[in-house]
Amino acid sequence: MKQEIDRLPLRERNRQRTMRRIIEAAIELFSTAGYDQTTMDNIADKAEVSRATLFNYFSTKRALLLPFANDLYEKNIQPQILSYLKEQPATRDVLRFLFMSIYEQVLTLPEMERGLRAELFQPQPAMMKLSHGHGFFKTLVTIVQQGQQRGEIRTDISDDKLGRYVGTLYVSLLVMESKDSTSTSYVSEIDTLLAFLQGALKG
Amino acid sequence: MKQEIDRLPLRERNRQRTMRRIIEAAIELFSTAGYDQTTMDNIADKAEVSRATLFNYFSTKRALLLPFANDLYEKNIQPQILSYLKEQPATRDVLRFLFMSIYEQVLTLPEMERGLRAELFQPQPAMMKLSHGHGFFKTLVTIVQQGQQRGEIRTDISDDKLGRYVGTLYVSLLVMESKDSTSTSYVSEIDTLLAFLQGALKG
Incomplete structure (x- = not known):
């Protein structure tokens, strides 16, 4: 998996890393605080991305x-x-x-x-x-x-x-x-x- | 089918009629002239709708x-x-x-x-x-x-x-x-x- 990412152009690699970070943040928050209690702001904070970036990748929490x-x-x-x-x-x-x-x-x-x-x-x-x-x-x-x-x-x-x-x-x-x-x-x-x-x- | 259409609001009824007309025109042209030979203009002409209306209902011939x-x-x-x-x-x-x-x-x-x-x-x-x-x-x-x-x-x-x-x-x-x-x-x-x-x- 890691090797696969290494072969992609830089921009696409960064896109995938950001995506991965958002997904991991969401998974952690959903598992600990629960889905209902987690807001998109919480996810953005935890993933260390702006709200705009988050919505760019995932338009809804769902x-x-x-x-x-x-x-x-x-x-x-x-x-x-x-x-x-x-x-x-x-x-x-x-x-x-x-x-x-x-x-x-x-x-x-x-x-x-x-x-x-x-x-x-x-x-x-x-x-x-x-x-x-x-x-x-x-x-x-x-x-x-x-x-x-x-x-x-x-x-x-x-x-x-x-x-x-x-x-x-x-x-x-x-x-x-x-x-x-x-x-x-x-x-x-x-x-x-x-x-x-x-x-x-x-x- | 006809009765069902009668119960809808006027606007929706007209929308469905136009859709039906376009579909019937396309079916007739595809069956006679063939799919490849039929253009979106042919379909609009036959259905008696403008090109704009046609593309509004079906964005591609496909x-x-x-x-x-x-x-x-x-x-x-x-x-x-x-x-x-x-x-x-x-x-x-x-x-x-x-x-x-x-x-x-x-x-x-x-x-x-x-x-x-x-x-x-x-x-x-x-x-x-x-x-x-x-x-x-x-x-x-x-x-x-x-x-x-x-x-x-x-x-x-x-x-x-x-x-x-x-x-x-x-x-x-x-x-x-x-x-x-x-x-x-x-x-x-x-x-x-x-x-x-x-x-x-x-x-």
Whole structure:
């Protein structure tokens, strides 16, 4: 990552550094003071940038929720999944654990679900943002690989493609459903999706 | 449809009428003269609106490709599918026929695939645009219903939800793949998706 940045023109490098500093400031404040209690001024102060610069990079506080969610995902959820995989669980159980962890540790935070949905409606399609190249997508591919090794998941379709199918379906559920985002409706959506995937992954 | 328009405020009603007129003019010109041969001026003339008005509604000619594709879908493909369904085909065969018809009758038209992909990258997520409430989505639900009646498709998940899963996966394939949009790569993507869906729909 560092090396990649080194190869960019100076101006772009500085842009990325500022962006990174803002994101890190926001993540720290959201984690400690909480999302609702954090103001854009707090973020600007902590990142040591002007208010104008901050708004130039992120026009709303809500736009900082996606990097925050990514961070929570990579620091907390991903390690939990990787360690759970060591116990050789059934694929359906890992997927359920993954989707429920996202719900409990990310989506239930204040403003998170609404904010993420708003973010996911932005130009790039949701599945691009949340799946390809992203930690979530990698986790799914890892889960699929393990299932393939266990002989539980078909091998006539590549791990990469199966992971993408699963990710696309999960993300679409996140974007389309949950007008009433109660935990029961989330759980029932997940269970329906898992029932659908069961046969699909077995092949 | 007509009644719905009648209930809107005058200004919005006029806006929708103008939009409709532009879309119809574009569809007619694209169908007769062809997309490449049609200019924005031709469209403005035919719709009897000024160039300024036209650009106000559609900033590029390409933006008119999605309504054109919808029209082709509803006028040609949907009826073919409905009539094929009368022969009681296997679900996999109808889905394959549907996806191949979209390819042959829509995606291979000049600029269509590139244009649609660009359109699908716009604010609303692709699956919203192309699936919910849209003819394509309704066709999928009809196909699923018939499969359920034939006992070929699971009934523990609703036709509506199964149709949405299938639509989401198909649309994501349209958006993400096909950098090299050769017909062989399309066919192989579709066959992989159908193999995935086979088990999923059976339950």
